[in-house]
Amino acid sequence: MDRVIETPLTADDISCLKIGDVVYLKGIIYTSRDMAHMTIKDKLDKGQSLPVDFRGAAVFHAGPVVRKTDTGWKLGVIGPTSSIRMEPYAEMVGELGVKAIIGKGGMHDKSRDAFQRYGQVYLQAAPGCAALLADGIEKIEEVHWFDLGMPEALWVLKAKKFGPLVVAMDSRGNSIYQDIRNKAQETIDLLYRPA
Amino acid sequence: MIMEPLDLYADIYDLVVKCCTDISPDVKKIMQNAIEVESSPTARSMMQAMLDDVKLAQEKDKPLCQSPGFPAVYVTFGDGTRPGNIKELFAKALVTATKNGYMRPSMVHPLTRSNPGDNSGVRVPNFEFDYVPEQEFLDITLSFKGCGAELGNAMKIFTTAQLGKDYSGLKRFVLETVTKAGGVPCPPIGLGIGIGGQMDVACRLSRRGISTRRWDDSNPDSLYASLESELLQAINRLGIGPAGTGGDTTALAVKIEGASTHTAIAPVAISFHCWTARRAGIRLYPDGKREEIL
Numbered sequence: 001m002d003r004v005i006e007t008p009l010t011a012d013d014i015s016c017l018k019i020g021d022v023v024y025l026k027g028i029i030y031t032s033r034d035m036a037h038m039t040i041k042d043k044l045d046k047g048q049s050l051p052v053d054f055r056g057a058a059v060f061h062a063g064p065v066v067r068k069t070d071t072g073w074k075l076g077v078i079g080p081t082s083s084i085r086m087e088p089y090a091e092m093v094g095e096l097g098v099k100a101i102i103g104k105g106g107m108h109d110k111s112r113d114a115f116q117r118y119g120q121v122y123l124q125a126a127p128g129c130a131a132l133l134a135d136g137i138e139k140i141e142e143v144h145w146f147d148l149g150m151p152e153a154l155w156v157l158k159a160k161k162f163g164p165l166v167v168a169m170d171s172r173g174n175s176i177y178q179d180i181r182n183k184a185q186e187t188i189d190l191l192y193r194p195a
Numbered sequence: 196m197i198m199e200p201l202d203l204y205a206d207i208y209d210l211v212v213k214c215c216t217d218i219s220p221d222v223k224k225i226m227q228n229a230i231e232v233e234s235s236p237t238a239r240s241m242m243q244a245m246l247d248d249v250k251l252a253q254e255k256d257k258p259l260c261q262s263p264g265f266p267a268v269y270v271t272f273g274d275g276t277r278p279g280n281i282k283e284l285f286a287k288a289l290v291t292a293t294k295n296g297y298m299r300p301s302m303v304h305p306l307t308r309s310n311p312g313d314n315s316g317v318r319v320p321n322f323e324f325d326y327v328p329e330q331e332f333l334d335i336t337l338s339f340k341g342c343g344a345e346l347g348n349a350m351k352i353f354t355t356a357q358l359g360k361d362y363s364g365l366k367r368f369v370l371e372t373v374t375k376a377g378g379v380p381c382p383p384i385g386l387g388i389g390i391g392g393q394m395d396v397a398c399r400l401s402r403r404g405i406s407t408r409r410w411d412d413s414n415p416d417s418l419y420a421s422l423e424s425e426l427l428q429a430i431n432r433l434g435i436g437p438a439g440t441g442g443d444t445t446a447l448a449v450k451i452e453g454a455s456t457h458t459a460i461a462p463v464a465i466s467f468h469c470w471t472a473r474r475a476g477i478r479l480y481p482d483g484k485r486e487e488i489l
Binding site for chain 1: 237240241244245247248251252255257258259260261262296298299300301303308309310312341343346363366367370371374375377378379380381382429432433434435436438439440441469470471
């Protein structure tokens with residue numbers, strides 16, 4: 001039986017997830033990448049309000065291919081972008097109340113610390129599998145900041161069963177990526193001794 | 196003669212759509228073989244998802260990845276097969292494919308980040324022209340190279356001493372660069388390594404090798420061939436795996452291209468390619484004959 005969790009996410013939803021678990025998401029998912037994160041920061045710095053409530057939210061590091069029709073925005077495909085670019089905003093994203101971050105490639109120490117402090121997880125989506133992943137999205141609800149460009153706008157997606165997503169960083173300070181990096185470095189030293 | 200521009204547009208547009216919706220058959224095959232021998236079940240299902248995604252994109256006539264990556268065009272031509280206004284034709288084909296939903300508008304100003312919304316832009320696509328006077332055909336290869344992959348790229352000017360015994364310095368540099376990049380470049384990756392020349396030459400060669408060669412070919416240079424196979428095996432012992440979440444299959448191919456360099460330096464550049472090896476090419480003859488290449 002596939003494990004489906006529904007947004008908005010609670011502290012309990014997150015605390016029981018551990019690295020290696022596979023989950024699917026249902027409900028509202030917000031996209032945000034470089035420019036949306038920068039815009040959020042700018043608005044917060046100026047004391048302005050944000051167009052959506054990030055408490056309990058799932059934020060997807062992604063920029064979709066969309067089409068505008070008479071009846072509204074229609075999703076073409078969507079897949080994860082490299083999350084490491086959003087590492088500088090780890091603290092801000094935690095403070096906003098975001099519970100799950102979906103992306104690819106993982107994040108580093110700042111995020112790992114924030115995940116523990118704010119009770120968040122990082123979910124790895126299948127990279128480059130945009131046609132497959134789009135099947136899990138029911139529709140586009142709305143878009144904010146479209147002037148940032150199609151990839152960089154904040155898209156509000158409604159997911160029916162979005163995934164599969166691998167829990168790759170959990171709220172206890174574990175990171176699949178860090179474990180792999182450590183082991184890989186040992187292998188390198190074994191294969192080719194440092195000069 | 197100059198190849199008739201009107202003749203070329205349909206071919207060029209087809210190359211663009213093909214690069215949006217499919218990956219190269221050699222890479223599909225390497226991935227299928229990798230699934231057979233991969234020991235991690237998560238890694239196997241991740242790679243199966245990738246192949247399923249390509250199939251779905253084909254069936255639905257959709258882009259297989261949300262990001263078209265960076266389009267680059269490699270052209271070789273001779274005295275009788277000059278490529279004419281190929282730059283304009285490609286620019287037009289990219290804009291049209293974007294309007295038709297095959298490409299996300301992803302080209303932006305490098306500083307202001309403003310997006311014209313149609314993949315038009317300065318030096319888009321990225322062209323490389325090779326002039327071979329006696330060549331009797333025109334070769335055009337289009338490659339879409341993912342830019343999450345570009346984030347992992349690295350370049351270093353080595354000295355003779357730093358290359359190390361049996362090039363161990365170079366090998367460590369490659370493995371450490373792959374480890375540092377981890378899951379960011381969408382593994383299983385293809386890795387292009389450019390060695391020699393000046394800085395830009397090594398960089399261009401690293402990109403060209405992994406963008407234009409079949410991933411199942413072998414290098415005609417025996418030293419580079421043995422390095423390619425040694426590095427491929429070594430990378431696949433790192434445990435990074437598909438998507439960077441663990442497994443035996445981290446790289447599908449390593450391609451090395453070399454150029455002579457100055458005795459004081461040994462430039463080495465590394466270009467990552469994501470698993471979506473989107474490349475397509477055609478060979479055109481002055482009599483109108485066309486062949487698919489790659």
